[in-house]
Amino acid sequence: MKIVFIGHLSKDINILRSKEQVIPGGGVYYGAFVAKSFSIKTTVYTKLTEEDKKLFKDMEDYGINVIWLPSKTTTTIQNIYPTDNPDERRSKMIEKAEPFVDKEIDSIEDADIIHISGLWHGEISESFIEKLRRKANVLGLDAQGFLRNVDSEGNMVYKDWEYKEKYLPLIDVFKIDSREAEVLTGIKDLYRALEEISKWGSKEILLTYRDGVVLWYQGKIYEEKFGGWTLEGRTGRGDTCMAGYLVHRHLGNETALKKTAEITTEKMKNPGPYKKKG
Secondary structure, eight states, rough: OEEEEEEEEEEEEETTTEEEEEEEOOOOHHHHHHHHTTTTEEEEEEEOOOOOGGHHHHHHHTTOOOEEEEEESEEEEEEESSSGGGOOOOOEEEEEEOOOOEEEEEEOOOOEEEEEESSTTTTSSHHHHHHHHHHHEEEEEHHHHHHEEEOOSSSEEEEOOOOHHGGGGGOSEEEEHEEEEHHSSSSSSSSHHHHHHHHTTOOEEEEEEEEEEEEETTTEEEEEOOOOOGGOOOHHHHHHHHHHHHHHHOOOOEEEHHHHHHHHHHHTTSSSSSOOOO
């Protein structure tokens, strides 16, 4: 099996209980470690400065194939957790790497699975979804890269996705969290929101929230709870969850969901990406 992740890496400035730390992050970062942990051939296409590559050296050390595309800047995000609820994160964009362009998308190799994992709206153009659809047997998409907008002061503002009904029919697995589900539908109830989102055409929907992960598939809803976690381990929860599901999906949806919850629970016990023991 071969999986490709596309999206910016992020230099994350996390503030938890007034303590600040700078760590590597981004959906492609957390996702790639999961895939590689299960002996999947894993490639990441990303953009950042030459100087900041050293922050992400652990990816190549772990055996992940990273295609470093040049950018004059590196995406840098400040995440503030004001309470012990990990879903109450406040994010601010300090700096954005340059968006992906046509020739970079054209260079992406065909794969069994391609996951579109952007950090902000505009990083990966909607028009690229059709190109990537042709390159993948299974196409995943994280809502974050199309709902999370950046205002003039760098604040991360969630807005509904204008083109959701046009592009979701091209997606095999659509990843959202509880906040994104409400932004997309205006519905607070997770299960009712999932039913509404399912009308827009994605074959499967994976939703994470504080206590667990929910899957919508062929009109049925499945759910698995997370075990214990720490706030420090919260960053990367959804990205870990999505990657875990994508690489185990061939085992069947319910089995994959159980495995996903186990992987994500293990990751959330500690900061940093998931690494399989043994």
